[in-house]
Amino acid sequence: MSTVPSNLRPSELQRFVQDNLDYAEESDSVIALVKAKRCRAGLRQLRLVRPADIQQGGVGRGSGFSMSWDPASIKTLMEEVSQWIAQREGGAAKMFGVYHADTRDIQSPFPC
Numbered sequence: 001m002s003t004v005p006s007n008l009r010p011s012e013l014q015r016f017v018q019d020n021l022d023y024a025e026e027s028d029s030v031i032a033l034v035k036a037k038r039c040r041a042g043l044r045q046l047r048l049v050r051p052a053d054i055q056q057g058g059v060g061r062g063s064g065f066s067m068s069w070d071p072a073s074i075k076t077l078m079e080e081v082s083q084w085i086a087q088r089e090g091g092a093a094k095m096f097g098v099y100h101a102d103t104r105d106i107q108s109p110f111p112c
Contacts, residue, residue: 003034003041010046017042024084036085043078047071 008016020039026032 003038004045008045013042013045017046023081029088033085033088036081036088040078040081040085043074043081047074047078 004013004016017039020035020042023032023035023039026035
């Protein structure tokens with residue numbers, strides 16, 4: 001089952017990726033992983049449809065648009081998100097999530 005709708009136009013696909021790029025800031029680890037996987041899948045599709053340049057002209061102010069994607073940037077984003085997903089899905093993190101020690105209550109043997 002695909003995590004990206006198959007009927008998206010290139011501009012909609014770009015918006016889909018942008019809507020999921022905040023995966024690392026998501027507080028819920030399950031939602032964060034879903035967003036990261038959506039982001040990676042969307043980037044894969046962007047690589048397939050990656051327009052080097054699209055321009056659509058028109059008459060009047062604001063009637064045209066242009067679009068351009070950098071394949072190297074897409075590749076870099078895919079590597080980053082894939083690494084992030086691998087870190088979250090490995091070992092105990094897959095079952096229990098990622099936790100950080102709370103050191104606020106640890107007392108130092110050294111006088112302050």
